[in-house]
Amino acid sequence: MDALLCDELLQEIFHRIPPPSSSAVSLVSKRWRRLLRSSTTSLSLHFPPPYDPSTIASFSAFLTHHPCLSSLSIAGTGGEDPLLLAVASSCPNLRHLRFSCSPVSPFSLYTVSTSCTHLSSISVPISRPLSFHWLPYFNSLKRLSLFLTNPSSEINNHEVKEMEDAVFDVEVNLESLSLCGILPGDRGLSFLWRNCKNVKKLQLKSCESIGENSSFSRFLKCLTGLQELELRTCRSIIDVILLNLSETCVSLDSLLIYDGGSREGLLQFINQSRCSLRRLDLRLPLDVDNSHLIALSENLNFRGLVSLRLQSCCLVSGEGLKALGRAVANSLEELALINCDVVEREPGLLTTLGQSLKKLRKLDLSYNDMLVDKALVSMLVSCNCLVELKLRGCGRLTNATLGSMIRSRKQLQHVDIMHCCGIEVEGVEFFLLNSPRLRRVEVEQSKLSEVARRWASNKFMEVVC
Template sequence: MTTIVSLKLDTLHIFDGGAEPAANCRGRGGRVADDMRQVGTLCNFDNYGLSDTSTLAMDKARTLATLPPELLTEVFHCLDTKSLRAVATTCRALRRTAVPVLWANPIIPSQPPITLERLIQQYGVHIRSLSFPDPTYIDLVSVAPYLCGLLRIDLGGCAPFTVGDQQVMSLIACCPLLVAIDLRDCIDITDATLFALAKHPNVKFLEELSLARCCEVTDAGIAAIVRAANGLKTLNVTCVPCLSETALHHVAKECSNLRVLIARDSDAVSDEVLLELASGCPKLTQLDVDECLGVTEKGLLQFAQVRQDRLDEAQKFGLPDVAGSLSLLKLNGTASDAITDHSLIALLPPIDSKRAGTSICRPRLDTLELAFARHITATTFTHLAKNYAHQLTRLNLSNATISDMLSTASRTLSDFLSVQPHIRHLNLMGAVELVDDASCQVIGQTLTELETLDLSECRQLTDEGTVTIARGCTKLIDVNLKGCTELGDATVRAFVEDGSAALRVLNVGLCSRVTDESVGSLASLYTKPGGGLHTLKLSGCFNLTDAALEQFINLAPTPKSTPHPLMPLSLLCLSGCYHITDNSLARLTPHLHSLESINFYSCEGVTDATVKVIAEHCPRLQSLVMSKCRITDEGFEAIGQRCSRLHTLYAGFLSGDGPSNSGISSVLGGCKELKLLDISRCEKISDLAFGGDGMLQVQVLMVRCCPRVTFTGLAGFVERCPRLQKVDITGCCGISVEEKNQLKELVDGRW
């Protein structure tokens, strides 16, 4: 039930069957909430002539259908998806208004009841923002004409190699209103797409463009688009290997409205580029230059100085729209001497309360990421605590240190965190000098809004600190404690008994003190309303046995009792849990219909029996790691017949007989989306395993220590795999040194 309250109208309670005045709902669970009055304000009822003296009084108009469509649209935008669907099923009049709102920003399921093409053909005219679950296969050329009202498109979820210049050009031609285009991971995109976009008559309205990992885009394409779309506010050029400094020079020159620049792992970012960006992009508030080794302390200081000069000039002469500070700063993995007290304080200067004026934009510091920072001292944290308290929502100090006073580093971090209670995402991975039980207690007592926490490799932590976090941070969704070797059952039990009901991801890998007792108790999370882990990582917990999974099996319903599994587990990692056998795993996996990734590396008690059950009952499986297990052709054939979505298969160094040519051929023939295949030390396979017709999507092949594999067989396989990037033939005695060089040339030549 959804409650809508207006200052001008009586309260309406929307039920599945329609709407009623609030007076008729009392005693039936209806509620009138004062804090919902904002809905009426947002809808601006006065614009529709609905005043206190309006002739459209609620005592005469008892249904929503009598309200003007414009007002209904405003009201429906305040509803969640479930409520909106309920409204759409009440009557045709409400459906006509609800459907466009419902489909304006649709959530596409991974397995829609009908094809995506049919969905878009039917409702595409209403869609304003569209993204796809990963991986999605869709014919963009055929659906583009139905998306004429599209404003934002995200193609990052489309399957690899399915989005090229032709597909994007079709969208550009059919969607004249586009303001945001996300082409991340569309590695077939070239400059041709950017040239076509630059020629589009409405390109001046383009505000957001992501080209992350578009490997074939060059400086020429970037120059063309930024000249035409000089109104760009967000640009992402992460991992675009063909870009040079020239491309970002064009960005600095043409994009004076740029607010967000993301250029991770890019050789194009240098001190000179930062200087030009500071001068040419005065509105920049978010800067992400992770892994950009060309950035030094000098460059950051120059960038900060130019921005400060522009700010002073704006204050003095009243210049429009100059950013006063950064809201996001990511310097993870930059040059080791780039992140210092001097550079950080310059980039995040003290807040001057005397500065005033609407021309200066002062966003709050929302995100700060300084992974691997080795040259900062307590001075930086004192400065940030004084000037930016109660602002951060995301902090990354993984593998960072406080260099001046290591003995008090934990206290310094604790003092800083105590004035940042709104942090929702905290990464302290490997920060062994900053994190101890005392700082964990501050986290548990202060960061009550925390959603994701990474304390992996903090080996000095004990159960005392993490139990405090489990009890205090009751909104946690993702917890990573991998490598915290001193943690044991008390920590896991705390997350089960006192922790967040929203917990979905838990990683206690290499916590060897964790036993069957606490892991089994995790099953009780699935008995809570909406509860249950989606990801469970137990790698290296070598004390676990089949008893750890027994409680999961006891809670699971029989396949006949319900079509929906009780446990929505999508990733299960049991690597190194060598006491786990078929006795538990083969009985558990029939209930894991949502499973996408499973790892039972080095579990020698797991055999073909488990693999066949997984293949039969886990239709969404994408990644399977079964190296060092007892798997034969029987298991491989089951994979080839049923695991059509599989993209990663590790099956090297298997115990026993291992697979023959027929088993490998079955996998290659049935798993059309396979990208990585490891069949190292499968001594029975030969060139015949790689024969067959048809092209394959394999990008990485590992055939180490396979004595019967020769150059001839692998050369033929290379021809079948146009996207092949790596072939590992270490220890293949049937291939000479000269042939190894020839094979390397065959693979590298296409790239």
């Protein structure tokens, strides 16, 4: 039989084998192993030490057996430049690289740029002093993610200042820029702020500074096409970012702020912003209250809001949510109130929201421990377009909720009922057998009966345990 199948047909079969089983293909025969490797386009590897010349040579030889490799992720506990140089010499067709080992040097990055000319996405750790003179050599690069690792020092900063003055400005065509770990006094960032003017997505994580304020402000003013902004654990710099964007940016489509914000800065941004924000995701327990929600409802630019996600926002009340719900009733398709105790504090809130948000397609009420069947069911009755429902960690829900979902929500395709203690095996089985459109369910393995497993398998339903 093996001899009757041509190489192309075997490779097509390999592509259709699910990941848990695909690893066994290489054990069948040398031919199958060769064909599997030659058709593999994506690898995720953990490469532990030692990183001596013999292991690096073996690693490089392994990569050369994958000529079609376009996406590579490497994790380890060291390795630095030798590992990265092995990638550069062995993967000329690489387009996406994620390197999660020790910080890499500018020299190795320059080498990668000359060898892997098709790279469009890079995620690597770098060390101080910061230098980006290697960046312009990546002609195809669109997405860059950098993790700053070692502590800052005054000596390094003086050295960077001298290097900055000697580097000529050149336009870098990045569309997505992600930086993690900026510290006060970091000076090498000015090169990025001056030359990355086409960024559409900006992510900052665990950043205490933005480098030189004046160059960063000019950078934000030049970002006329910025569409997505994510700020995670960046409390000390949020005000200056939001202030600049509220004055200049009209293209912003998505805003995410997690774990550290500014109540006044966020309110000022909402009141003054001229952008037509469509997605808002906030995890700010002590920095978001009703004033922000009411301001959102009053700003006509936000009437097209498609997605609103609030996590652990304990200061909001039903007043603010109802006002916002009325304002965006014709546009909102996704609502998340995750671990928001307003769901439990105010009876009837979910019913009112369900009646207002007729176009809701995705609803996430995860980790609301006190949410009960009656409150949820009263909302679901009005949500006729719902296709995705997440109830993870809602411990007081019971099988009654699943029964109601079967009767009223025939369009559901994705349901998450993981860690719902009151939902039992019988309820899950009945739900799976009577939900014709369901394509994905997340539930504990212990709650899946043999009947439910067979039914899910026969209906090509994805079950995540």
